[in-house]
Amino acid sequence: MNITRRPALAALLAAPALSGISRAQGQPLKLGVPTAMTGTWAALGSQVVRTCRLWAKAVNAEGGLLGRPVEFLFEDTQGVPANCLRKAQEMVERDRVNILLGLMASSEALAVMPKLADWNALFISSVNGAGSITAEAWVPNAFRANTSGPMGARALALWLRNSPQTDFFSLSLDYAWGRSSVETFEGLLAGIGKRSIGSVFAPVGTRDYSSFITRIRQANPQALYIALTGDDGTAFLRQAAQYRLFERMPVVTETVDMLFTRPAGDAAIGLVGGSRYSFAYDHPANNAFVARFRAEYNELPDTYDGEQWQALEVLRAAVLKAGATDTQSVVAALRDLELNSIKGPLKIRGCDGQAEQQGFVVRVARREGFPVPAPEVIATFSAAEVTPACRASNFT
Amino acid sequence: MDPLALFTLQVLNALSLSALLFFIALGLTLIFGIMRVVNFAHGAVFMLGAYCGVAVQSATGSFAASLLAAPLAGAALGLAFERSALSRLYAREHSAFLLVTFGLALALTEAIRLVWGADARQTELPEALAGIVFVMDEPFPVYRLLLIGAGGLCWLLCWLGLQRTRLGLLLRAASQNPTMTAALGNDVGRVRAMVFALACALAALGGALAAPLLSASLGLGSNVIIDAFVIVMIGGMGSFIGTVAGSLLVGFAQTFGNFYVPELALGMTYALMITVLVLRPGGLFGRPE
Numbered sequence: 146m147n148i149t150r151r152p153a154l155a156a157l158l159a160a161p162a163l164s165g166i167s168r169a170q171g172q173p174l175k176l177g178v179p180t181a182m183t184g185t186w187a188a189l190g191s192q193v194v195r196t197c198r199l200w201a202k203a204v205n206a207e208g209g210l211l212g213r214p215v216e217f218l219f220e221d222t223q224g225v226p227a228n229c230l231r232k233a234q235e236m237v238e239r240d241r242v243n244i245l246l247g248l249m250a251s252s253e254a255l256a257v258m259p260k261l262a263d264w265n266a267l268f269i270s271s272v273n274g275a276g277s278i279t280a281e282a283w284v285p286n287a288f289r290a291n292t293s294g295p296m297g298a299r300a301l302a303l304w305l306r307n308s309p310q311t312d313f314f315s316l317s318l319d320y321a322w323g324r325s326s327v328e329t330f331e332g333l334l335a336g337i338g339k340r341s342i343g344s345v346f347a348p349v350g351t352r353d354y355s356s357f358i359t360r361i362r363q364a365n366p367q368a369l370y371i372a373l374t375g376d377d378g379t380a381f382l383r384q385a386a387q388y389r390l391f392e393r394m395p396v397v398t399e400t401v402d403m404l405f406t407r408p409a410g411d412a413a414i415g416l417v418g419g420s421r422y423s424f425a426y427d428h429p430a431n432n433a434f435v436a437r438f439r440a441e442y443n444e445l446p447d448t449y450d451g452e453q454w455q456a457l458e459v460l461r462a463a464v465l466k467a468g469a470t471d472t473q474s475v476v477a478a479l480r481d482l483e484l485n486s487i488k489g490p491l492k493i494r495g496c497d498g499q500a501e502q503q504g505f506v507v508r509v510a511r512r513e514g515f516p517v518p519a520p521e522v523i524a525t526f527s528a529a530e531v532t533p534a535c536r537a538s539n540f541t
Numbered sequence: 542m543d544p545l546a547l548f549t550l551q552v553l554n555a556l557s558l559s560a561l562l563f564f565i566a567l568g569l570t571l572i573f574g575i576m577r578v579v580n581f582a583h584g585a586v587f588m589l590g591a592y593c594g595v596a597v598q599s600a601t602g603s604f605a606a607s608l609l610a611a612p613l614a615g616a617a618l619g620l621a622f623e624r625s626a627l628s629r630l631y632a633r634e635h636s637a638f639l640l641v642t643f644g645l646a647l648a649l650t651e652a653i654r655l656v657w658g659a660d661a662r663q664t665e666l667p668e669a670l671a672g673i674v675f676v677m678d679e680p681f682p683v684y685r686l687l688l689i690g691a692g693g694l695c696w697l698l699c700w701l702g703l704q705r706t707r708l709g710l711l712l713r714a715a716s717q718n719p720t721m722t723a724a725l726g727n728d729v730g731r732v733r734a735m736v737f738a739l740a741c742a743l744a745a746l747g748g749a750l751a752a753p754l755l756s757a758s759l760g761l762g763s764n765v766i767i768d769a770f771v772i773v774m775i776g777g778m779g780s781f782i783g784t785v786a787g788s789l790l791v792g793f794a795q796t797f798g799n800f801y802v803p804e805l806a807l808g809m810t811y812a813l814m815i816t817v818l819v820l821r822p823g824g825l826f827g828r829p830e
Contacts, residue, residue: 357799
């Protein structure tokens with residue numbers, strides 16, 4: 146028994162060494178993506194994953210990055226900070242990954258960021274919106290390529306400043322994000338000379354919104370602000386349209402996302418909101434990305450497809466500028482990096498890693514060539530107008 | 542808004558929600574009353590009805606066809622499940638039913654995810670039902686009136702069926718004493734299969750009716766089954782009239798609760814259930830067990 150087993154064992158031990166030799170010629174560049182592939186954020190995680198695959202395919206078809214093929218390592222965190230921290234650490238220690246991308250919840254990013262220096266790794270955010278990431282929680286190895294929550298809200302406030310409506314009512318989901326969204330919005334209203342005449346919070350999982358619609362009609366505001374996501378948001382939009390609520394008042398929201406407007410169908414028409422990314426941005430780089438994405442997946446890219454692509458393009462530009470992939474060189478190259486992204490001109494500012502970029506306000510409308518109502522850009526604001534001061538999370 | 546108009550609107554809102562809840566709770570109570578089975582898969586069948594309705598309406602363009610196809614699909618699934626799985630378990634204890642119906646709920650949800658994907662699905666209402674009527678100068682959707690009518694009609698037909706037909710007599714007999722019913726030469730196995738199929742058809746019809754309001758989404762089943770259980774507990778397990786009362790109570794509690802105390806609305810439904818169970822442990826119209 147022992148004799149027959151020995152050669153097999155020897156072969157097994159030799160296998161990693163052999164593959165190590167064959168790899169040495171074209172050492173792949175491994176990029177770590179610990180993201181939410183199941184759970185509440187699964188739909189967003191699938192956008193991150195499919196866009197990473199598309200990008201790897203595009204880069205590898207052109208001969209890789211600095212001549213090295215790009216390889217993504219995906220791990221499911223379910224959006225839980227403790228999982229994310231563990232998976233990221235495994236990637237760094239076991240797989241020798243030094244570049245992390247695609248983290249889903251801001252809480253996950255905030256859990257990982259303090260460890261980056263110890264791990265000698267860097268992180269480029271594509272999704273995380275919390276203002277603190279580039280403010281009080283900032284670390285030198287973290288960068289944010291995406292539009293942050295405060296930046297999105299700022300663009301919307303700038304647009305509303307010129308609107309004729311003065312009295313707003315808010316409806317949101319009754320949990321941390323919904324309440325903070327309404328609080329931020331009410332603060333912004335005060336800053337632009339408008340007022341909030343009330344708000345109501347619906348429990349997560351509310352199916353029948355008729356009572357809330359009645360409540361809004363009774364308050365009779367000039368405009369309505371909503372902070373709803375997922376099935377809740379879809380249900381509200383459909384039911385509000387059935388009660389003809391939108392004929393009485395315009396409805397605005399923090400972020401217009403196709404994930405929640407698409408299932409609402411015609412009911413989403415007229416909804417106005419900030420936009421982190423949309424296929425509707427008419428810009429040569431974006432049109433090329435949209436065409437490439439449609440050719441691969443036969444679908445339009447969603448919010449986090451675009452944001453993830455932008456983060457990867459930031460990484461590509463930094464690696465090319467540095468001519469290396471080690472943490473120190475890439476971090477140095479990222480500081481004050483400028484590029485022309487799918488959202489227009491973009492600059493990673495050196496002081497807190499935030500990408501200065503344009504802010505967009507979109508309106509959902511019926512559009513030629515699209516099966517469902519889709520967003521169209523109604524206002525664009527310059528990076529200077531929508532980006533908070535260095536290491537500040539708001540605009541006070 | 543005029544207080545009377547406000548109140549009238551809220552009553553109509555509550556009735557339309559009660560009607561939707563009635564479709565799923567009625568099937569649950571029928572299955573329990575006649576088969577002594579707690580069907581955890583009932584929410585998943587409701588969700589299946591919503592998806593089937595949307596699929597059929599997208600394919601044929603007819604909303605009426607979706608209201609026909611969904612209950613047929615529900616009945617077919619119910620029949621197949623009762624014959625292949627439940628019928629083998631009647632001799633066993635109750636925990637077997639819990640496991641197997643819970644398993645069906647999980648399997649159905651995953652099957653729906655495989656067939657239709659993770660994104661919510663929806664269609665638009667036909668022109669005739671998408672309109673509004675003015676109730677005391679306030680717009681109210683025609684479709685919600687239709688839901689109230691459908692709930693009322695379902696209640697009437699089921700009541701007549703149970704009380705005035707030979708089949709209803711058989712159902713009531715099988716519920717009260719299955720051994721005696723079988724001894725008198727009736728095929729109790731067939732009665733059980735029929736009841737299960739009928740209950741699943743009702744849930745699927747409810748799902749198809751709910752789709753234009755809520756869209757067909759993966760969370761729908763687990764979301765709605767909890768309300769259905771609460772209704773059945775309030776009304777009394779297995780009581781037909783109790784289910785009617787329970788649906789109305791829960792519909793009104795949620796609608797008025799969401800309006801006056803939205804932060805406590807979720808708790809109100811449970812507070813209602815606890816109050817009823819403390820005062821009458823068997824439910825409003827049930828027998829204490």
